[in-house]
Amino acid sequence: MSTILQNGKLDRSAVEGVVREVMRKRLGRSVAAGKPGYTPNLVVNISARHMHITQETLEHLFGAGAQLTVMRPLYQDGYFASEQMVTIIGPRHRTITNLRILGPVRPENQIELSFTDGIALGVHLPVRMSGNVKDSPGCIVLGPKGYIELKEGLIRAQRHAHMHPDDAAYYGVKNGDLMQLHVKGSCPTTFRDIICRVSKDVKLEVHLDTDEGNASDLPNATNVELARQ
């Protein structure tokens, strides 16, 4: 260890060096990789079943000129659970009612369900990153003013972490890397293969679906921890 006191005076750079060394020992390589002193604010939320919709589909189901209206803002700025809901009908006329649409509108239609929802609907859901719906099952979507038949679009969203570049630097990961999430509490669970989605416009937030949230009793978790795998 270097000398901190030189000629009776405090050597500032030596003190900073010691602090860095202690932090590195306590927190592993994270602090060394990220901005000095940066602490991520980890939020884990359950993403309940929902639909993403195009403006064209919205007007088809809800009438010409229809707009999504905000029921509740989501954690990420600009996103919201809308007041608008649809019914979806599966291959053997099984239905899920009151499926909420998330806003704002998007360029593609997509419906994110849990495996349990898929069983109820009678379809096998592929696990996909949001936006990748190729060759996924379809369904009929029913609104108050019309219906459409989606040829594809039903997925189970792959568990993921929205991350600001500062958070990615802190954890020493990049977009597309896989991490693990430890949930402590009555049903301790480690989720692997949480895919990192790094973007300047987002806050750190892990999204699990209802099956994952219920399995780990997430609402009553005593601690959550994100780590490299």
Ligand SMILES: [Zn+2]
């Ligand atoms: Zn998400």
